[in-house]
Amino acid sequence: MSLFSRLVCFLLLCNFGLLAQDASPTPSPGNAIIDRHLIRETSELSRRFLEGAQTREEWEAARTDLRQKYLDMLGLWPLPERTPLKPTVTGTLELDAVHVEKIHFQSRPGLYVTGNLYRPANVQGKLPAVLYVCGHSGRGRDGNKTAFQHHGMWFAANGYVCLIIDTLQLGELAGTHHGTYNKQRWWWQSAGYTPAGVECWNGVRAIDYLVSRPDVDPDKLAVTGMSGGGAATFWIAAADERVKVCVPVSGMSDLQSYVDDKVCNGHCDCMFLYNTYRWEWTTIAALIAPRPMLFENSGYDPIFPMPANERIRERLAQLYRWYEKKPGDLFDIGITPGGHADNVELRLMAYRWINRHLKGDNREVHEPVQAVIDGQRLRVFPEDQDLPAESLNASIDETFVSLGKPVPPRTHAEYLTWSKTLTERLEATVFREWPDQVAAAVIRDQRPDGQLVLGTDDEILVLARRHEAPQKLPRSPEQRERLWLVILNPDEPEATLPAWVSKTALAGQSTVTISPRGCGTSLAWTQANPPNYVERAHALVGRTVDAGRVYDIQSVARWLHEAEGNELTIGVAGRGAAGVLGAYAALFESSISEVLLVEPPTSHREGPTLLNVLRVLDIPDTLGLLAPRHVTLFNADEAAFRRTEQIFQGAGYESRLTRRSSPR
Structure with missing residues (x-):
């Protein structure tokens, strides 16, 4: 009998308590085993907020390295080349007080971004600008930008330039956000590719476009959006310090929520980066500080539950205290009744916050009833034959991240x-x-x-x-x-x-x-x-x-x-x-x-x-x-x-x- 076999017999006879008492033991179900393992992992990572920084000085010393790691987890490090945008306006709707430009640009060659740019009909000088990033509201060929037109109309009517861009998944030139959610593209994880990286880069290049316009003040930029757009708001503001103000709406939970409570099951892949460096999730949002942030949510949002929202608020408030003269100066929360919806109360809070920090305007705001523009009128590419044949949107997952090619x-x-x-x-x-x-x-x-x-x-x-x-096969004594x-x-x-x-x-x-x-x-x-x-x-x-x-x-x-x-x-x-x-x-x-x-x-x-x-x-x-x-x-x-x-x-x-x- 080999030593291996003798060891097993010895343990069985001694019954050290490691072995089951029943003659026919039933192992723990696989679900329970893996759930316990994942809960232990999130418990460990939840103690890592700010990567251990205890003071403002420690945080600021770490921030540059953390931002690079953050970009790396999105598949954006080294940063892609800022190739020519080739911005093109395909038409303009001239409404009474607002003009809407139908525009596309290429964030990378062949990666098209379609959007509607809302501006006052009469522009004098340079205006503050807002990048609005969209959530998951399917509008087919019109693109999901058309579902959020009321945001653009309000900002333009109140003295802003507002660019609303389609997402990769639900734009006029559709790609996919669902590679690991339901398409079995597990190689996305091996390649470090996430559509969150595309949405972030499209947002950064949208800012490049905005600051190139003669009617935009490059020092007064905000980004906001809800749900998937709330997540993209975090991605973009954390990546690009040109963003001076942000209002993420229902766009982030924490690991305890996503993993332990399985809330990630309600989200597609654009909501997540790959946590290579094993961060506490709120550290992503922390990269935005000390720039003003209003973190909004609704009290009964099932995919961004309030307990997680409260934990995130507590962590961010701790960080912002190092910068604020009084609580609420630079960081605040806004909570409305109801579930997951783009409701008027959320919008009014966002408008006030952006007015306050980009214009110094603390007055109350109102949102008048607006006529809805038919989605087809807002299309950048009016007919299917207008869609560019060279678009890489549907296959951008194949080329977005640079892969290793070591020389033998x-x-x-x-x-x-x-x-x-x-x-x-x-x-x-x-x-x-x-x-x-x-x-x-x-x-x-x-x-x-x-x-x-x-x-x-x-x-x-x-x-x-x-x-x-x-x-036994024969072997020499030295073998x-x-x-x-x-x-x-x-x-x-x-x-x-x-x-x-x-x-x-x-x-x-x-x-x-x-x-x-x-x-x-x-x-x-x-x-x-x-x-x-x-x-x-x-x-x-x-x-x-x-x-x-x-x-x-x-x-x-x-x-x-x-x-x-x-x-x-x-x-x-x-x-x-x-x-x-x-x-x-x-x-x-x-x-x-x-x-x-x-x-x-x-x-x-x-x-x-x-x-x-x-x-x-x-x-x-x-x-x-x-x-x-x-x-x-x-x-x-x-x-x-x-x-x-x-x-x-x-x-x-x-x-x-x-x-x-x-x-x-």
């Missing part, structure tokens, strides 16, 4: 620098706050069928089962015993050795199968598309499910290694995405000395999903980082993994990479 090393010396640089970047943006050594898994239970339930990351449970070789850890995908039955194992070099060897978190029928969580809660909630705390699975693999490998007195070496093997997860585990776990991949995906676009990984490298590069470990590829794409061969050759380890075919 040509020499061993180059390889050492190359691997060090890429590993450091992975640790900084993909596996951030990763432990130097993951703790060994702990036995929680053994089932009657021999399966072990192991605890890896506090609440997380995974399944493992030993499969002994028919007979250490190797055990293969076979990683199962969600579609592979738990505890069962997959058929592909018998067609590889693992045939006849001792193995342990592992179903990492969320895999295996008895510990899987509910999958619902939409809203894909578990996968999207992970990104809000700076993780992905697959990153957690890498952790599980490391933890189980470390446990096996330590259980054998550190004499056992571990090989990891998996089919498809599971094999790639094993490769990442090998990068960070010293006990793993060999990796075998069967039919590996050629790119993280296919999986597995790891936050920002495509901004650093792709799977062929990752496998190159494993040198000088032994790597075996079965049925791997010839062209894609030629790059891996080049890396091993350049490093001087070509003998450590094996490519094979096996019967399918």
Whole structure:
């Protein structure tokens, strides 16, 4: 009997309380397990407001670096080039006191932004300007800007230039906000692409356009919007200090609300950045201080609940106290009765706040009844044939974020620098706050069928089962015993050795199968598309499910290694995405000395999903980082993994990479 088997028997006999008392234990449901894990994550991050700054001086010293990190989490760092806007007015509606210009510009070549610019009919000198960003109010081909025309009419009638722009999802040239919400575009997370980044950049470039106009005072700019527009107000004002005043309306909750209370299920992807740096969410809004901010909401808004609103208010009030002469000077809240709606009370508070801070005007305001302009009259592109064929709006997710393209090393010396640089970047943006050594898994239970339930990351449970070789293979005295850890995908039955194992070099060897978190029928969580809660909630705390699975693999490998007195070496093997997860585990776990991949995906676009990984490298590069470990590829794409061969050759380890075919 191996030391591994003796250890299991010893624990079972002693009954240290780690094992279930019932002969047929029922594991905790997967939903409860992952919910507890996510709640623990949000609890930790909720203590990180202002990244620990305790004084105004500490905050101001940190702010520049935090703004850069913020832009990075939107996919906007380094900042994109400010390419020519090519602004074009396609027509003007001349109403009694207000003129409406129908305008488009390109925030990046081919990324069209359509909008309506409202201005007084008679302009004298430079006027303060308002950028109004829209929420989710579908108006088809007219664009959602037409649903918020009453804001533009009021501002223009009261001496402002107001530009209302369509969103990417609901504009005249529609893209999508729903990549991870219901379209299964998990590669968005791997690429670090979020439509929130597009909405932010479109807003920044809209400000570029406004300040270029002769009728706009560039020192008097405000931004406001509701719901999705409230979120965009935060994105833009935090990114661009030219915004002097902002009024976000029902646009932000906090992690406790989004994750613990699952409020993120009511939101599409434009409402979120990827929390790479694991911030307390209100830190985003804090980047706006000390500029005046009125934070508005309604008392019974179900997707921006008031308890979260109150927590955000308390945090921001704490920050603004460092700048205000008296409370309410620079930061205030506005609450109205009712649910999620663009109501007149919210609008009047916004008008007053902007008047006060851009004009020094504290008078009461009123909103007269306005005639509604037919949406077709406000179209920038009147007919379908007018839409620009070169528009990239529908496919901007493919090109918006710059992806990593590391040059393969040509020499061993180059390889050492190359691997060090890429590993450091992975640790900084993909596996951030990763432990130097993951703790060994702990036995929680053994089932009657021999399966072990192991605890890896506090609440997380995974399944493992030993499969002994028919007979021990001969080895020399200096050779250490190797055990293969076979990683199962969600579609592979738990505890069962997959058929592909018998067609590889693992045939006849001792193995342990592992179903990492969320895999295996008895510990899987509910999958619902939409809203894909578990996968999207992970990104809000700076993780992905697959990153957690890498952790599980490391933890189980470390446990096996330590259980054998550190004499056992571990090989990891998996089919498809599971094999790639094993490769990442090998990068960070010293006990793993060999990796075998069967039919590996050629790119993280296919999986597995790891936050920002495509901004650093792709799977062929990752496998190159494993040198000088032994790597075996079965049925791997010839062209894609030629790059891996080049890396091993350049490093001087070509003998450590094996490519094979096996019967399918």
